[in-house]
Amino acid sequence: MRVPSLILSATVATLATGPALAESSILVQSTTSTANSGLYDHILPIFTEMSGIEVNVVAVGTGQAIRNAQNCDADVLLVHAKASEEAFVDAGYGVSRADLMYNDFVIVGPDTDPAGIARGADATAALTAISTAETLFASRGDDSGTHKKEVSLWADAGIDPTTASGSWYRETGSGMGATLNAGVGMSAYVMTDRATWISFGNKGDFDIAVEGDPALFNQYGVILVNPEQCPSVNAEDGQSFINWLLSQDGQAAIDSYTRDGQQLFFPNAG
Numbered sequence: 001m002r003v004p005s006l007i008l009s010a011t012v013a014t015l016a017t018g019p020a021l022a023e024s025s026i027l028v029q030s031t032t033s034t035a036n037s038g039l040y041d042h043i044l045p046i047f048t049e050m051s052g053i054e055v056n057v058v059a060v061g062t063g064q065a066i067r068n069a070q071n072c073d074a075d076v077l078l079v080h081a082k083a084s085e086e087a088f089v090d091a092g093y094g095v096s097r098a099d100l101m102y103n104d105f106v107i108v109g110p111d112t113d114p115a116g117i118a119r120g121a122d123a124t125a126a127l128t129a130i131s132t133a134e135t136l137f138a139s140r141g142d143d144s145g146t147h148k149k150e151v152s153l154w155a156d157a158g159i160d161p162t163t164a165s166g167s168w169y170r171e172t173g174s175g176m177g178a179t180l181n182a183g184v185g186m187s188a189y190v191m192t193d194r195a196t197w198i199s200f201g202n203k204g205d206f207d208i209a210v211e212g213d214p215a216l217f218n219q220y221g222v223i224l225v226n227p228e229q230c231p232s233v234n235a236e237d238g239q240s241f242i243n244w245l246l247s248q249d250g251q252a253a254i255d256s257y258t259r260d261g262q263q264l265f266f267p268n269a270g
Contacts, residue, residue: 023052025054025237026234027058028056028076028241029068029073029078030057031059031065031220032060032196033193033195034057034078034195036059036177037195037264038199038259039265042253043257047241047250051237053240055241061147062079062145062148063084063144064144065078069225070093072225072229072232072233074225075225075235075237076224076241078220079220080146080193081149082097084145085097089223092226093230094225095226095235096223096224097223098221098242098246098269099220099269099270100221100245100254100268101268102217103193103265104217104218105146105149105218106194106208106209106210106211107208107210108180108190108206108208108209109187109207110204110205112205114133115189116129116133117129118207118209121212121213123213124153124157127154127161131161131164134164134168135168135188136188136189137168137170137188138179138182138186138188138189139172139179139190140172140173140176140179141171146192146193149191150191153191153215176192176196177196179192180197180200184206224238224239246269251269254266
């Protein structure tokens with residue numbers, strides 16, 4: 001049963017027609033990057049004007065979004081951790097998963113570059129250098145899609161940074177924006193999705209240090225929560241939203257969103 005009072009993040013309801021004119025509504029459990037980047041502010045009014053369906057978004061880390069959807073507190077799940085998404089569907093919580101769009105992760109750091117990784121394109125080599133030099137690294141540590149990717153990259157490098165938790169490896173347990181703020185404040189390297197970095201306003205003396213590694217690819221997926229598992233799901237309107245996102249019009253809306261002249265997400269449905 002859906003319990004709105006348990007929502008863990010501010011709900012973003014973005015409408016072109018206004019709440020009074022919306023014919024129905026759906027709830028989307030979403031990763032934070034799609035909300036914090038402003039993407040929903042761009043695309044949801046287009047969908048609502050066309051469909052009359054209000055889309056309410058709860059923006060949390062991917063792990064929490066999946067748990068919320070498993071608790072039937074969602075009609076649609078939109079996150080970025082493909083293995084976890086496929087497990088969600090395989091367990092019967094989702095009807096099916098579709099690729100929606102992608103961007104990439106980057107490692108950012110201070111211009112002093114204490115680990116000597118600037119202008120690099122090898123993520124595991126960069127993490128190895130950070131570990132070897134024991135320079136500060138701020139991790140979300142929150143089971144988000146970004147954190148899951150970071151953990152996998154440390155594993156690829158053969159390093160368990162949690163053994164240095166509290167020394168050079170700092171786990172914030174917070175969202176991407178808060179972790180970036182912490183990283184900038186302590187001059188610590190941070191791994192972030194590019195969309196959040198482009199939208200982030202407190203860059204200080206930080207810049208992208210590592211980018212372009214295929215291992216930093218960041219795929220987003222969309223899933224209808226299974227009404228057989230969660231009878232409260234608004235399956236008809238949720239599927240309408242998914243169909244639009246995957247359609248030529250929805251993909252064009254995603255493709256057209258930019259910040260400071262930079263495209264943040266690249267549609268790849270189908």
